[in-house]
Amino acid sequence: MQEEDEHKLIVEQMSGNLPTLPVLMNELMKTLGNQHAAISAVSDIIKIDQAVSSRLLQGANKFEVRKGSADRICDIGEAIQKLGFIRVKDITLATSVLKMLEDARSDKQFDPRGLWLHSVAVAIGSQVIAEYVEFAKADHAYTCGLLHDIGKVAKFQYDPKFFAKHVRSAARKGIDLYELEKSRKLTRHDLLGHMICKEWEVSPMTEEIALWHHVEDRSERKDVEDPYIHKLIDIVCLANKMVHKIDVGDSGHKVYREPSQKFLKRMQLSEDDLEQIEGMMSEGIQSNPMAFELLSESSTEED
Numbered sequence: 592m593q594e595e596d597e598h599k600l601i602v603e604q605m606s607g608n609l610p611t612l613p614v615l616m617n618e619l620m621k622t623l624g625n626q627h628a629a630i631s632a633v634s635d636i637i638k639i640d641q642a643v644s645s646r647l648l649q650g651a652n653k654f655e656v657r658k659g660s661a662d663r664i665c666d667i668g669e670a671i672q673k674l675g676f677i678r679v680k681d682i683t684l685a686t687s688v689l690k691m692l693e694d695a696r697s698d699k700q701f702d703p704r705g706l707w708l709h710s711v712a713v714a715i716g717s718q719v720i721a722e723y724v725e726f727a728k729a730d731h732a733y734t735c736g737l738l739h740d741i742g743k744v745a746k747f748q749y750d751p752k753f754f755a756k757h758v759r760s761a762a763r764k765g766i767d768l769y770e771l772e773k774s775r776k777l778t779r780h781d782l783l784g785h786m787i788c789k790e791w792e793v794s795p796m797t798e799e800i801a802l803w804h805h806v807e808d809r810s811e812r813k814d815v816e817d818p819y820i821h822k823l824i825d826i827v828c829l830a831n832k833m834v835h836k837i838d839v840g841d842s843g844h845k846v847y848r849e850p851s852q853k854f855l856k857r858m859q860l861s862e863d864d865l866e867q868i869e870g871m872m873s874e875g876i877q878s879n880p881m882a883f884e885l886l887s888e889s890s891t892e893e894d
Contacts (some may be wrong), residue, residue, distance in 0.1 A: 707842025
């Protein structure tokens with residue numbers, strides 16, 4: 592009970608400093624969930640956030656999006672039309688998570704840009720795996736992958752120095768942060784992430800992914816009964832492992848844990864499948880520069 596109270600206290604103390612993700616994404620998800628949603632309705636929601644609007648216009652004005660047209664896009668509605676609803680949602684999510692990290696960038700011992708890269712790579716990897724196993728909603732996998740470590744983002748924002756200290760401690764012991772948090776009864780990023788996603792009301796799926804993305808055994812995932820959510824957790828869990836294997840970004844540790852044979856059997860994946868997925872993930876990360884450009888642009892602004 593004391594552990595739960597501690598996590599609730601952190602969420603309450605952060606509540607006044609959370610980025611625009613809760614309101615913006617909640618409204619955006621509701622609107623995009625309507626197959627008859629008008630671009631004007633989506634545009635009205637996005638215009639509320641200047642940072643997101645700016646990123647969308649930057650994305651829409653990329654040469655490959657404009658397809659060689661000399662006319663620059665200055666209207667949010669036109670940008671949405673060019674990019675498509677799925678890409679708009681991805682950019683909105685990515686911008687909001689990056690903003691949360693930027694607001695906390697005050698400790699020199701841990702660079703939060705590495706955590707950003709890890710989160711984006713897991714999002715891309717989750718979508719790759721979802722498509723590979725023919726999961727019905729690959730876009731859900733991307734969203735859940737991007738937010739799986741939101742508890743770490745929150746921990747860093749809440750106290751950068753303590754987070755950096757935990758990272759160093761995990762490195763000395765040769766374990767991951769999840770193992771360190773459990774063994775030393777520290778603030779746990781999985782529980783904190785679950786509470787924040789619940790506070791944000793993004794979706795029940797993101798809450799469960801944040802809480803269980805380290806747990807392979809479905810019998811240990813308390814109160815998860817929906818096979819769809821179990822499958823989604825499996826996908827993000829595997830993507831998280833694979834991103835550690837190909838070593839993209841920095842989630843606070845460099846430990847790679849191979850997926851168990853029981854886990855792979857349940858997902859109906861062989862070692863050959865894993866090899867193919869690893870290649871597709873690497874290719875997907877390299878060929879999806881838009882999200883990574885958000886980071887490089889932010890880094891350039893600081894210099």
